[in-house]
Amino acid sequence: MPTAAAGIYRATVPGRVNLIGEWIDFNGGLVLPMPLPVAIDLQRQANNLGQDRIISEQFEEVGDFGLEDPAAGHWSDYVRGALQYARAKGWISGGQTVSIASSIPVGAGLSSSAATIVATLKTAASDMKHVAPLTIALAAQAIENDYIGVPCGILDQVAVAAGEPGAALALDTRTRQYQSHNIPDDWRFLVLHSGVSRALSDGRYKTRREECMAAADNLGVDYLCDARLDDISGLDASLARRARHVITEADRSRQAVDALIASDFALFGQLMTDSHLSLQADMQVSVPRIDEIVRVALALGAAGARITGAGFGGCFVALVESKQAAQWADAMVRRHPDVKLIA
Template structure:
C-alpha cells in the first residue's frame, strides 16, 4: 500500500483497537483553469491528484466516534440525528453526516479514522477530499449507492450549509468523478462532464507559495456576493449567462468593482472552454497563453492573487516558455501555483524555482509533479 495507508491503519488500531472493515480514498485536486466560475454556473477544468484523504470505518457500538489522526483529536456524536457545529475539522465530518441523514440515509454507528496527505490551506482542496471520502465510506457502510455527481453535490451542501463556505461544486466533483490520466471539463450548471485525455508528454507541476489561506476567514464568500450582485444588476440568473461582448455593452450599469468581478468570470468561462479544446489537441502554446491570461485576470479583476503567487507564477512562466503556462490555482489569497509543461522542461523549471523563490518564512517551496488520478473509491 502506501505510507498514508499504513499510518491510517496504525492510527485506527491505536484509537479503537483492531482493524477497520472499510477504507476509502478521495483525492485532492488542482484546477488547471476556470477559477471562481463554478458558483457562477460556469466552466472549470481540474485534475485529481495523488495527494488524498483516506478514511477507515468499522461499524458497531453507539453513535459515531471519529479520530482525526493529522490533528491528534477526536469527536463523538449521534450519527442518526441532525448535527450541531463542533468547530474546525469536526464540522466537515458532522456536515456530511447531517446531509446524509437529511437525505434519508441510515448512517450506521461505528468508529471512523481520518488521515490525509493534503496540507490545509494550500489550494488543493483538502476540505472537499475529506467530505467526499467521509460521504463515500458511510454510504458504503450503509449499503447505499450514489453516482459520483450526486455524492459530490451532497458534500458541497455540507460545506456550504454547515461549514459556511459558499463554495461551488468544482472541488467535490473533481474529487468524486475524475478519471486517471484525464482532466475533467465541468459544466457547473448542467453538470455535464467531459473527460479530456492528458497528452502523454505533459507534466503537471504544483508549487506551494507558502502563503496559507482560510476560505471561511477570508474573502471567498465576499467574492460570491459581488458576483451575485453583478448578475442581479444585469438581470441574469448567473454570470454564466453573460459573455464579454454583453458585459462591455452593459458596463455603464455596473459599478467599477462589479464590472471587474464579472469580467474575470466571463473571461475565465471563455478561456476554460478554449483550454479544453487546446488540451484535447495537445496545443500547449494555446493552453499556456490561456493560463497566463487567467492568472492576470485573477489579480487585476478578481483581486485574489497575492504578491508571492504573482512572483511565483511569473518565474514559472518564464522558465516554462511558450509551450505551457502557470497560474495561481484554487480559491485564492495564497496557496499553490500550477504549471503545465512538456516533460523535458520539468527539471529546468524546478531548478529555476528553487534558485530564486522563497516562501514568506524564507524556506524553499514544496514542489510536486502530479499524475491525474482516479476519483473517490474503495481501497483494497
C-alpha cells in the same frame, strides 16, 4: 470505490487542481479540474459510544462529538457534517468512528475539505445500492453550503468524486455534465505550494461570491457567464471587475478545452497565465508572493502558470514540458526555497 471488511469501510479520494475556470463554477461556467496523486484515506466503522469519534493522523488529534453537534470551525466539521447528512438519509445510524490520513496539504487550494466530505459519504453509502458520483458530489456541496457555511459551487465535489487519473474533467457547472480528456504525454502540470495558507471560511470567499451575484442581478442575467463585456460599464467599479473576470474566464475555459483536445501546448499555457492576471487584477484574489512566483515560473520556461483554487494563498499550477519537469521544479525551488512541490 469504497471497500469494506469486518464492518470497517474505507475510501480513498484524491485532491484536485483546477487547471482553468476559476470563480465561475457558481456563475454557470465550464471548469477544467484534474485529480492529483495526493489523497484522503478514510475509514469508518459504527461504534457503541453514542457519539462520533474522529481521529486525524495529520492533526494528531482525537475528538468526540455529539451526533447533532453544529459546526465549530474545527477540522472535524467536514466529517461530522457528512455523518449527520448520511444519518438523515438513512445510510448509517448511531455513532461512528472515523480515522483520516491525508497527504493533501491543508489550506492549499487542492480541495482537502471536499475530498474529506466525499470520502466520508462514500463509506457511508457503501451498503446502499450504487450511489452515482454526481449524487455524492451534490450531497458534499450541500454539506459545505449548509453545515460548514461556505457557499461554494460544484467544481471541487465533482472533481474529486468523478475525476480520473491522467485526465482533466471538463465540467459544465450549469448542466452538471462532464467529460474526461486525457492529458498529452508530453505535457506536465506541476502543482506547488506557495507557502501562503488560506481559509475560505474567513469571509473573503463569501464576499466575492456575493459581488458576482450582485453583478448578475444588476445585469439581469441568471448566470454572470452569460453577460457581455459591453454591458458592464454601468456597474459599480468593484462589481465591474468581478464581472470582467467571470466573462473572460468563461471564454478562456472554453478555449482551453479546445487547446487540450488539439494538444496546443502554447495556447493552453497562455490561457493559464491570462487567467492569473485576471484573478490578480479583476477578481483580486491573488497575493503579491504568488504574483512574484508566477513571474519566476514563466521566466524559468513554464508555458503558463496561475494561482489555483479560490485564491488568497495556497497553491499555483504551472504547465511545462514533461521532459523538463524535474529540472524546472528544481530551479523553481532553488529560487523560492519556501515553495514545495506537491504533485
